[in-house]
Amino acid sequence: MEDKDIIALYWERSERAIEETDIKYGKLCRSISMGIVDDRRDSEEVINDSWLAVWNTLPPQWPKLFKAYVCRIVKNLSLKRFTHNHALKRKCVYEQSLEELNDCAGHGAAIDDAVMKEELVKTVSRFLGDLSDNNRDIFLERYWFASSLEEIAERHDISKKTASMRLSRIREQLKKYLRKEGYDL
Amino acid sequence: MTGKDLYEAIHQCDDEYIEKTAERIEKNLEKRSLSSKGVIPRLWRHSAAFRTAAAIFLCIVALGMGVSVLATASDAFREWLFDMFSGHEVTELHIGSEGGAEEPGDTDEPASTKETSGETSQPDIPADENHRISLKDNMLVFGDKETVVAETHYDEETENVKIDRVYGIQGNGLKELPVYSFQGEYDGVLFSFEYAICHQEIHGFNLEGAINEVFSYFDEKSVYVQLMDDGENYKECIAKLDLETGIMEKLSSDKVYANCTMSPGGKVILCNYRADGYWTVFDLKEKTEKRIEAINAYTRGDEIEFLDDTTILTFGEDLLEKTDDGIRTQAQTCKVDLRTGQVLETYTGYGEAGMEWNSSVKKNTLELTNIVTGETFSIEGADKNTHFLGKAGDYAMYGDKEENNSPYFLVNLAKKTFMKIDVPQEMHFDVEMYLAGAEKKLLLANETEAYIVDVSELE
Numbered sequence: 001m002e003d004k005d006i007i008a009l010y011w012e013r014s015e016r017a018i019e020e021t022d023i024k025y026g027k028l029c030r031s032i033s034m035g036i037v038d039d040r041r042d043s044e045e046v047i048n049d050s051w052l053a054v055w056n057t058l059p060p061q062w063p064k065l066f067k068a069y070v071c072r073i074v075k076n077l078s079l080k081r082f083t084h085n086h087a088l089k090r091k092c093v094y095e096q097s098l099e100e101l102n103d104c105a106g107h108g109a110a111i112d113d114a115v116m117k118e119e120l121v122k123t124v125s126r127f128l129g130d131l132s133d134n135n136r137d138i139f140l141e142r143y144w145f146a147s148s149l150e151e152i153a154e155r156h157d158i159s160k161k162t163a164s165m166r167l168s169r170i171r172e173q174l175k176k177y178l179r180k181e182g183y184d185l
Numbered sequence: 186m187t188g189k190d191l192y193e194a195i196h197q198c199d200d201e202y203i204e205k206t207a208e209r210i211e212k213n214l215e216k217r218s219l220s221s222k223g224v225i226p227r228l229w230r231h232s233a234a235f236r237t238a239a240a241i242f243l244c245i246v247a248l249g250m251g252v253s254v255l256a257t258a259s260d261a262f263r264e265w266l267f268d269m270f271s272g273h274e275v276t277e278l279h280i281g282s283e284g285g286a287e288e289p290g291d292t293d294e295p296a297s298t299k300e301t302s303g304e305t306s307q308p309d310i311p312a313d314e315n316h317r318i319s320l321k322d323n324m325l326v327f328g329d330k331e332t333v334v335a336e337t338h339y340d341e342e343t344e345n346v347k348i349d350r351v352y353g354i355q356g357n358g359l360k361e362l363p364v365y366s367f368q369g370e371y372d373g374v375l376f377s378f379e380y381a382i383c384h385q386e387i388h389g390f391n392l393e394g395a396i397n398e399v400f401s402y403f404d405e406k407s408v409y410v411q412l413m414d415d416g417e418n419y420k421e422c423i424a425k426l427d428l429e430t431g432i433m434e435k436l437s438s439d440k441v442y443a444n445c446t447m448s449p450g451g452k453v454i455l456c457n458y459r460a461d462g463y464w465t466v467f468d469l470k471e472k473t474e475k476r477i478e479a480i481n482a483y484t485r486g487d488e489i490e491f492l493d494d495t496t497i498l499t500f501g502e503d504l505l506e507k508t509d510d511g512i513r514t515q516a517q518t519c520k521v522d523l524r525t526g527q528v529l530e531t532y533t534g535y536g537e538a539g540m541e542w543n544s545s546v547k548k549n550t551l552e553l554t555n556i557v558t559g560e561t562f563s564i565e566g567a568d569k570n571t572h573f574l575g576k577a578g579d580y581a582m583y584g585d586k587e588e589n590n591s592p593y594f595l596v597n598l599a600k601k602t603f604m605k606i607d608v609p610q611e612m613h614f615d616v617e618m619y620l621a622g623a624e625k626k627l628l629l630a631n632e633t634e635a636y637i638v639d640v641s642e643l644e
Binding site: 031097102105106110144 | 186187188189190191192193194195196197198199200201202203204205206207209210211213214483503516535570585588
């Protein structure tokens with residue numbers, strides 16, 4: 001079913017909307033959620049909460065890119081669940097990703113200023129725009145979709161080591177880019 | 186900025202990027218559900234690796250293919266190589282078994298070695314029982330004035346990589362270099378290292394104990410090191426070691442808590458006191474140290490290029506420009522006189538290759554610009570993904586390792602000559618290239634053969 005038709009079902013308040021969303025994006029969303037919470041039961045609860053969140057926001061929203069909209073909701077709720085469970089869980093992809101990005105970001109203090117945060121978002125977007133499609137996919141799979149190295153390697157038909165090396169090179173490029181843009185790393 | 190700031194910034198990137206990446210994930214999820222085993226069987230492949238004279242690890246995953254398939258792959262590789270590099274001297278490296286046992290049909294030594302040096306036959310690179318090249322899982326290629334190839338292994342006990350054997354590019358082949366060891370004491374704390382000498386450089390490795398670094402400059406009998414004692418009273422110093430007598434001469438105080446970079450002629454060492462936010466220049470003859478404010482405290486060693494022992498290129502202060510979107514920063518490069526600490530010249534931009542040469546691709550043209558001299562030259566036939574890969578000596582390589590239909594360009598920046606290297610798509614991820622800039626050679630290998638190509642003359 002096309003995204004616009006699914007959104008129309010939400011606007012009509014048809015319960016089929018959730019069914020169709022789950023059929024079309026359930027797998028994708030579960031893979032995002034598992035990468036962060038790393039627990040099947042928690043992941044299912046996050047997915048259910050996500051469908052409820054989408055139901056509650058459509059209408060009045062009519063997202064231009066429905067897939068990205070749904071993915072963001074799933075990710076945000078997964079992160080909340082992770083924070084809640086953090087002390088009890090073993091290291092998951094989300095934690096590994098943060099560690100990897102810590103090396104990239106340097107050892108400065110967290111950014112408090114809203115304007116500077118906005119500027120960083122724009123800088124990162126420009127950097128992503130400069131990457132090749134392949135490299136951008138690998139980078140986002142790891143740091144947005146919280147995919148494991150095994151998953152990334154399988155999707156791109158490369159070895160796990162190659163995936164790790166490519167991510168390392170892209171992080172190095174990002175670090176150089178941020179320095180060039182004036183960030184003190 | 187923290188990693189979390191970066192993570193959150195990535196999280197807010199454009200929806201279009203999320204959609205495109207999600208598509209790929211969905212396709213893969215579909216494929217997995219179609220496979221009867223739940224997982225699509227994968228072919229292991231060799232990862233592509235272009236190596237420069239800087240030290241980078243290469244890992245190869247062995248292919249489980251039959252001999253006939255290897256032979257076919259081998260013929261195709263050889264044909265491509267000789268065709269690609271026709272007009273250049275190409276030497277096949279002699280592959281033999283370890284310990285010098287002869288393989289049936291092998292000659293005693295490569296013809297080129299017999300003609301030039303008269304040295305006795307030992308395999309250039311030992312092969313395993315399957316006649317596979319031992320450019321195996323862990324190889325290091327490094328060296329500034331000379332290129333050295335090292336075989337390594339991972340030591341579980343010390344959790345360190347250990348170098349086992351070291352080869353130098355000599356003539357048209359790789360020859361194993363003798364490895365020596367040195368032991369000493371830093372104020373009663375033991376240290377040791379192994380080393381190999383290749384013409385004008387010394388390569389120290391397998392460092393143990395109170396030693397941080399062995400600098401590559403070598404004056405026939407002495408070597409410079411940074412020693413470190415991380416015991417109760419932490420200290421670091423720069424010292425000179427006489428390799429013949431074993432005598433150690435401490436040159437600095439015990440407070441050189443810095444990352445150090447040596448000048449090519451062995452006259453000075455630049456020290457980055459990162460925690461305190463400054464660089465100094467240490468004069469090895471006068472044993473004096475002076476702050477250099479013109480070098481940004483957070484500049485890394487590979488962001489400094491020595492033009493000679495007294496002059497460097499490094500990042501300068503960023504220029505701030507007002508644009509419609511806000512304020513943009515423009516990087517600058519400066520030439521610094523280490524004797525006075527003064528900035529001699531400032532240039533707009535920065536060069537990826539040796540801090541001097543910048544590259545960009547416009548339509549299908551790779552444009553190279555020297556930000557210091559203003560020289561430019563163009564190379565046709567690039568694609569949008571072509572970018573700087575690495576540099577050794579006067580040579581630089583451009584291309585895209587990740588795309589299997591993207592050409593490479595080997596460029597002699599001093600002469601402004603170049604050569605386009607088209608690797609067939611089916612071979613792209615199997616061919617490894619090592620740039621030996623000092624010797625003006627390319628070392629190329631797939632899993633069964635290795636060749637050295639003389640690239641002293643490019644078109």
